[in-house]
Amino acid sequence: MANQSADMTLLALLERTSRLIQGSLHAKNLAPAQWLALQYLARANRFSRTPTAVGLYLEATKGTVSQTLIALVRKGLVRKECDRTDRRSVSLQLTGRGKTALSRDPLSDLSAAAAALPRQTQDSLNRGLADLLKVMLARTGGHSFGQCSTCRYFQRNREPDDQRRPHQCGLLKVALSDDDGSKICVEHQYAA
Numbered sequence: 195m196a197n198q199s200a201d202m203t204l205l206a207l208l209e210r211t212s213r214l215i216q217g218s219l220h221a222k223n224l225a226p227a228q229w230l231a232l233q234y235l236a237r238a239n240r241f242s243r244t245p246t247a248v249g250l251y252l253e254a255t256k257g258t259v260s261q262t263l264i265a266l267v268r269k270g271l272v273r274k275e276c277d278r279t280d281r282r283s284v285s286l287q288l289t290g291r292g293k294t295a296l297s298r299d300p301l302s303d304l305s306a307a308a309a310a311l312p313r314q315t316q317d318s319l320n321r322g323l324a325d326l327l328k329v330m331l332a333r334t335g336g337h338s339f340g341q342c343s344t345c346r347y348f349q350r351n352r353e354p355d356d357q358r359r360p361h362q363c364g365l366l367k368v369a370l371s372d373d374d375g376s377k378i379c380v381e382h383q384y385a386a
């Protein structure tokens with residue numbers, strides 16, 4: 195019974211926080227899906243800036259994602275580039291205007307509120323929410339969009355003294371830069 199009640203409290207807190215986030219996304223001059231796509235593109239690594247990956251992240255249909263991206267390109271916030279290795283594939287990049295728009299990110303209040311919490315509380319929240327997400331994804335089969343350090347395909351440089359030797363991605367067979375490792379990836383899968 196105690197667990198049940200704790201779960202209900204957690205559920206209510208998550209739902210309330212989620213509603214505040216949804217509400218703040220309506221507050222500025224872009225549609226919520228457009229803000230979320232901009233935020234995603236700012237956080238996604240170079241392998242993950244495709245229309246398909248945006249759709250998977252937003253859990254949106256192909257049509258909705260297409261309309262969202264058309265609007266962002268029309269507003270000059272995002273540009274499409276052909277992938278250098280696969281000309282049929284499109285890579286999405288934030289423009290200077292897109293980056294400026296994100297400096298007015300409607301979630302900045304939430305970010306500031308989280309940053310003001312004591313370090314220990316932030317760490318506990320991070321761990322708890324990451325665990326919750328992991329369990330949810332195991333149940334629903336969604337994409338994790340995590341970082342390299344927690345990915346089953348991450349191959350750490352085993353020569354810590356040799357900083358010139360980069361980490362590797364065992365799936366994509368490429369060397370990973372610090373920038374790749376600090377961003378989220380559509381191909382990420384949790385290590386067992």
Ligand code: SF4
Nearest residue numbers: 342345348363379381
């Ligand atoms: S190691 Fe995992 S998260 Fe990193 S680039 Fe490869 S697939 Fe993506």
